[in-house]
Amino acid sequence: MAENDTPTLALELRRGVIVLATLSQLRTPRYGYELRQALAEGGMPIEEGTLYPLLRRLETQEVLTSEWRTNEGAPRRYYVLSTEGRRLFKRLTETWYGLNEAMDRLLTNGGSDGR
Amino acid sequence: MDVDTLIDAYVQDVAQLLPRKQRNDVALELRELLREDLQSRAEAQGRALDADIALEGLRAFGAPKEVAARYFEPRTIIPPTETRRFLFAAIIGIAVLIALSPLGNPPPQSGDLGEAIFIWLGVLVTYFGLQGIVQRRKRVSQSWVPRGRDNVNRLVPISFIVLIFVGIVAYGAPGWLFSQITRGGTLSATLDYDPAFYSSRLPVLFALWLCQAVLLAVLAVRGRWNPWLRRVDVGLGVAVIAVLIWFVAAGDIFKSPALNKAAPNLISAIVLFLLIDLGVKLYRGLGNLPSGGERHSLSGKRPVGQ
Numbered sequence: 035m036a037e038n039d040t041p042t043l044a045l046e047l048r049r050g051v052i053v054l055a056t057l058s059q060l061r062t063p064r065y066g067y068e069l070r071q072a073l074a075e076g077g078m079p080i081e082e083g084t085l086y087p088l089l090r091r092l093e094t095q096e097v098l099t100s101e102w103r104t105n106e107g108a109p110r111r112y113y114v115l116s117t118e119g120r121r122l123f124k125r126l127t128e129t130w131y132g133l134n135e136a137m138d139r140l141l142t143n144g145g146s147d148g149r
Numbered sequence: 150m151d152v153d154t155l156i157d158a159y160v161q162d163v164a165q166l167l168p169r170k171q172r173n174d175v176a177l178e179l180r181e182l183l184r185e186d187l188q189s190r191a192e193a194q195g196r197a198l199d200a201d202i203a204l205e206g207l208r209a210f211g212a213p214k215e216v217a218a219r220y221f222e223p224r225t226i227i228p229p230t231e232t233r234r235f236l237f238a239a240i241i242g243i244a245v246l247i248a249l250s251p252l253g254n255p256p257p258q259s260g261d262l263g264e265a266i267f268i269w270l271g272v273l274v275t276y277f278g279l280q281g282i283v284q285r286r287k288r289v290s291q292s293w294v295p296r297g298r299d300n301v302n303r304l305v306p307i308s309f310i311v312l313i314f315v316g317i318v319a320y321g322a323p324g325w326l327f328s329q330i331t332r333g334g335t336l337s338a339t340l341d342y343d344p345a346f347y348s349s350r351l352p353v354l355f356a357l358w359l360c361q362a363v364l365l366a367v368l369a370v371r372g373r374w375n376p377w378l379r380r381v382d383v384g385l386g387v388a389v390i391a392v393l394i395w396f397v398a399a400g401d402i403f404k405s406p407a408l409n410k411a412a413p414n415l416i417s418a419i420v421l422f423l424l425i426d427l428g429v430k431l432y433r434g435l436g437n438l439p440s441g442g443e444r445h446s447l448s449g450k451r452p453v454g455q
Contacts, residue, residue, distance in 0.1 A: 066178070067185040082186050083211035086179065087219035090171075111178045 052080060054130055056088060057115060057123040060098060065110040089113050097122055152203045156183050159207045166217035175220065183210070227277045228284060235277050241428040242269045245421050299374040306365035313362045317355050339408065343401040350399060354392050361385050379430070386427045393420050 055078045059069055066086050073080050092098045097119040100111050115123060150158070160183065164176040187206045191198035210216065227235050246265050318326055327336040342351070364381055368374065396402060397413045397420075 066182045067189075070186075081209075081211075082182065083209075083216050084219065086182055087216065090175065090220050091222070108181050108184075109177065110181060111174075 051078075051130070052084070052088065053092070054123075054126045055080070056085070056092070057097070057119065057126065060113055060115050060119070061123075063101075063112040063114040065103075065112050069113070092119070150200055152187065152198055152200055155200060155203045155207060156180060156187070159183065159210070159213065162213035163217050166214060167220055171220070183207070186210075226274060226281065228281045231277050231280065235273060237428070237432060238273055238425065239270060241425055242266075242273070242421070245424045297373075301368055301372055301374060303369045303372055306369040310362050310365050310369070313358045313365075317358060320351065321355060339403075339405040341404045343404055343409075345400070346396070346402050350392075350396060354389070354396075357385060357389050357392060361389075383427065383430055386423065386430070390420055390423050390427065393423070 055073055055076075056069070059072045059076070064072065066082075066089060069089075070080060070082060070085055073085075089098065089100075093100055093113065096116055098113045099116045099119075100113045102109055103112050104110075157180070160176050160180045163179060164172045167175055183206075187203050188198050190206045191202045194202065196202065211219075243266050246262065246269060323340060324336045328334055361382075364378065364385065368378060371378075393416050397416050401409050402412045403409050
């Protein structure tokens with residue numbers, strides 16, 4: 035049972051950090067494909083079908099701002115953190131470090147077979 | 150199909166599911182992004198971008214409905230926490246409609262039954278949908294308030310006792326009540342009961358209502374439900390439903406043939422309502438979690454320090 039659930043649980047675990055990973059790469063303006071490449075190079079590949087709608091949702095929530103640029107050939111929509119987005123990014127980063135420390139402690143000292 | 154046609158078809162399928170104001174903007178962006186993604190996929194395979202790679206890539210991107218849904222905050226008509234209640238109400242309602250359909254006068258056709266089931270489902274979807282909207286608003290503005298599951302607002306059982314006595318007078322002596330209300334008026338003779346019904350069957354219902362009034366009086370005094378009161382309540386509920394079905398099956402209720410045609414349908418609707426109420430009571434009763442004290446007595450253990 036747990037064996038069968040592993041991919042889903044791992045996916046959910048990963049899903050929790052997608053927003054933070056995305057925000058981390060939008061301190062400077064990037065367009066969707068470029069952002070996806072940057073995330074993949076950083077070890078966090080995200081499916082395009084997940085990432086592109088996420089950018090729009092974050093923009094709707096006023097976490098990101100965007101603008102069309104056509105100076106490099108094809109028209110591309112560039113996203114960057116808004117003022118609110120920068121504040122959110124800071125808060126989520128602190129939460130992430132807190133969680134990371136807590137999980138380190140729990141995984142190291144958690145049980146008899148803790149590794 | 151060539152690559153551009155495939156991309157256009159895919160983008161169109163996604164965009165038409167989006168709100169109008171977003172549609173063109175998202176379509177333009179998605180088209181360009183997909184082109185770059187598919188190009189990169191082809192390069193990774195060491196091939197030129199062709200229709201096969203494009204189709205494979207677009208399928209990997211996700212079904213248009215799923216992709217379009219990701220552009221929104223998820224919204225559901227029936228909140229996930231209400232799904233079980235919705236299914237329960239739907240199944241009970243459909244079962245009751247099917248069970249009661251032979252009692253209809255005249256018996257309904259199969260199309261009528263289907264229509265009734267769809268109406269019932271429509272009512273449920275509307276009810277749970279509205280409840281979902283109210284809950285979403287409450288979640289923002291209100292915090293949780295603890296309430297005792299067994300506690301009773303005493304005004305409620307008292308109101309029901311009054312209602313029962315008004316019902317007994319209204320059904321037992323409608324002519325007298327009408328003359329009191331209208332200061333001497335006479336009720337139409339078409340509303341006269343069948344003598345056999347009035348003398349032998351109707352009093353059984355009144356006796357049950359009086360029992361329910363006693364139960365409600367006990368509840369009003371105690372101010373709380375307990376397991377015994379709940380059992381008596383369910384037992385009386387079952388008895389009232391059985392008596393109403395007996396009314397429909399046993400013969401004439403009124404002297405007027407026209408009213409005798411209409412009455413079974415009205416009583417069937419009341420039985421449907423009572424059955425749903427009974428189902429909800431049983432469901433809640435079965436779903437009751439044991440209280441702290443009950444848990445300890447079940448396990449035979451007490452928490453440390455007691």
